[in-house]
Amino acid sequence: MAAIALTAELREETGKGAARRARRAGKLPAVIYSSDTETRSLYLPAHETFLIVKDNANALVSLTIGDEKQLALVKAIQRHPVRRDILHVDLLAVSRTEKVDVDVAIEVTGESAPGTIHAQEMFELAVSCPAIEIPESIALSVEGLEEGSVLRVGDLTLPEDVTTDVDPEEVVVSVMIPEEEPEPETEETEGEEEGEPEAEDEDA
Template structure:
């Protein structure tokens, strides 16, 4: 079972932009919890604890303690301040034991490709359907020893336990290649070489 983060939550009775600003000034984050046919609950979450829970894993499993009762949830949407990157608002969705959810999981490249080659990640995230209690933080893709021209596609990626990857199996995920000089670089090198030749000729004539 995935690690969970326990967050204390209180019910909000004030709504609107002004109420949201007052909530944030109190070091709390406005949030809404919904799902499974339940009426939406307007909540206030502890700011620092919520930031830590979601800092490295947007799909972290959360245990909300609301008026003494526990509810498991996932962050469906996290709104952040564009400058300070603090969390302004969170949409939460109720999850229950045994159900599957569809989330985006970041791709993490490991290993070293063949000497002289570089790799390019074509898909930064993969959409997966996975048990809510077993969401991976990352999907590792190994490029160890891959040569120039190697392509890893979705069909080559190991599936997380109990998960399916909801992306076209032929979609490229990582491409390994050898850096090649651009046409502009080649033209600049040729111009430099010609300039050097001309300078040498002028010097000999002098």
Template sequence: MAEVKIQAESRTEFGKGAARRIRRDNKVPAVLYGHGTDPVHITLPGHDTMLALKTANALLLIEVEGSESLLALPKQVQRDPLKGHIEHVDLVIVKRGEKVQVEIAVHIEGEAVSDTLVVLEHPSILVEAEATHIPDGVTVSVEGLDAGAQIHASDLKLPAGTTLAVEPDTLVVNVTAAQTAEQLDAELSEAEAEAGIEKDEPEAAEEPVAAAAE
């Protein structure tokens, strides 16, 4: 994974008021920590940070004027729940060659046989990899798999230098038989019965009364 260079500024103002002023200038308050160092409070350029963090586990080269450059990984990203823009970033310092544990995405490719349902039990999986060689994700194929097939963490083909950080028998993908319309109706009726919902029986159509013979 390529490093993304970001020019940062030292931050001496703290609190909600200071954070709002930083965001108004299209910048992002952030904290660097790790490797036994005291937390370093910095300000990041908003646009560059947004672009960099579109990539999961982005490796950032943080350059602060008057300080040495630091490699860091995003640990926590706080976003505005409505507008989605970045409000704060926690960054953990890493060193070249060291191993880190990160979540990487699991991607499914291919098509299972007809009348099956492919369930991704774990959209991401925890792995251990070198900080400068974190894979973008891992791809698993369900091509031709039948109902009952399962893919576990131990079945994943990880890049060289990357190892699992979860139990090998962790279920990642589960292929099940697709439910029929009758099964879905039966489950719905059962759920309604448990919830005490009673369906009104359709009223029987009234039979026409034969006209009396004159």
């Protein structure tokens, strides 16, 4: 995964009021932390940051902070509960060779045998890999699989240098025949149940 360039600036002010003023000015409050340096508060360009993270759960960015260059991984995004716009971002400082723990989406491809459907039971896989080699997704094909087929974590083909500690027997996808929905019962009218009454003889 290639790192996307992003320019940041150190944030001196903190608090809700400062954050609101920054957002109105097109700046997004953020923090960057690592295991060996203190956490720093930043401003990121709001629009550029949105474009980077909107379709990328594990975005890798190359930050320019003044004269400093720092590789960072987006670890958490805080959104407005109603508007869903981004309010704050947490970044983890990493190196190019450092291994990171992330959740990667599992993408099921193909079509199972005619008359069957597949049920996906695991949608993400926890993996460890170098920061610059995080896969966007892990593909798993169900092409032509028959009823009763089960694909497990052990059936996933992971890219080189990507590992997982998840139990290989964990089920990812199972193939089955869909249950037929019972036809709705129609209520018979009282006349239909008991038969139509005979017409009276007008000459009697």
